Amino acid sequence: MNASAKPVYMLDFMPDDWREAVTPYVDPTTVAALSSFVVEEYKAGPVYPRKQDIYAAYRLSPLASTRVLILGQDPYIKPGQAHGLSFSVPQGVRVPPSLENVYREMRDDLGVTPPPSGDLTPWCRQGVMLLNAVLTVRAGTSNSHKGRGWENVTDATIQALNAKTDRVVFVLWGAAAKAKAHLVTNDRHVVLRAGHPSPMNPTGFLGSRPFSRINAALTATGTQPIRWSPSMPRPS
Template structure:
């Protein structure tokens, strides 16, 4: 069995992102000390930076900003695995993700057999949560720990010279819009949560709008139904 002391420190910022945005390492060094004594962090250590690990800085085409990792489990499997809105293979989609998949079918006539959105990440969709961790069973437990890190990351992305597409759902995500320069394309709507999905998320056509935006700036479209 692994030494718990080693497990405690196994999470590290991906080197490519630390090199691209040096401030991130400084911010994370401070965050680590605040989380060192936590025992039930979601996602587990080793997955905190999965969104960054799956997409190199230069490969980002789309930023889909979530708020907080899932804090629950499904049949004993943690729902959170480091990608906003996504769940691991075999985990049933939570309500917001179910609504996302429902809108995908209505928008582009395509479906997904899984709530694991890793294939999106592999195409350059940065599935980023504003808070990269939370405590098991408690939503928003670390919301005061991550803001400076997220601000530095989104400011860098938002000020890039080459245009990107940002998807901002709900008031929490839309508060970051001021960090995004005007030459980028922002697609915003209500959050897919059951509390707000019928107030502007359903019918917002985010998938077709994102692909149209990518086409307009000369970038490949996303295959939203890709299985791998």
């Protein structure tokens, strides 16, 4: 990097609506340190997701339309899987084991056929934000970017959603996600907790019926339910 070049600041690449909303909650010093770390990691590479997909969850779920947050841990660590959305993989990529369990629970909960692909972008377009607590990862090494500052940004994201006046359903799967529940203080919102859907966790997720519970929380305030699968009827 040219010595006279302006240092990279990661929030500058976040969509405008989200950047404005999270800025009051972040620590600029933490974000500056995170930015330097991320730049060097991508230089050393490989790092997932692609740079242009780091903020995919924000781009696909504008603040004003976000009504559900599903919180993951960090991106997938294998080539071709991570595309900036928690639990989701691009079209044509084999459905990972955790998402297989999510789809199994969808079938049991709603009695519908799960989507044919692991690409959950259609959820995002209905106001479901698929956010990881840590937005980047070194290839092959889970949690390799944990504790480097992304948590400050994603905690601020939860706080920005908490400040909304219309209902948001926060879906926290696993111990790390459930530890974020204290950030949701607005009584209008709903927090749903369950075990992580990973096959490594044999209890606590299957049978939790998150999809019907999310839709019930939305319709209770007159909001359209989420169409989780193409096999579900379209909302009237």
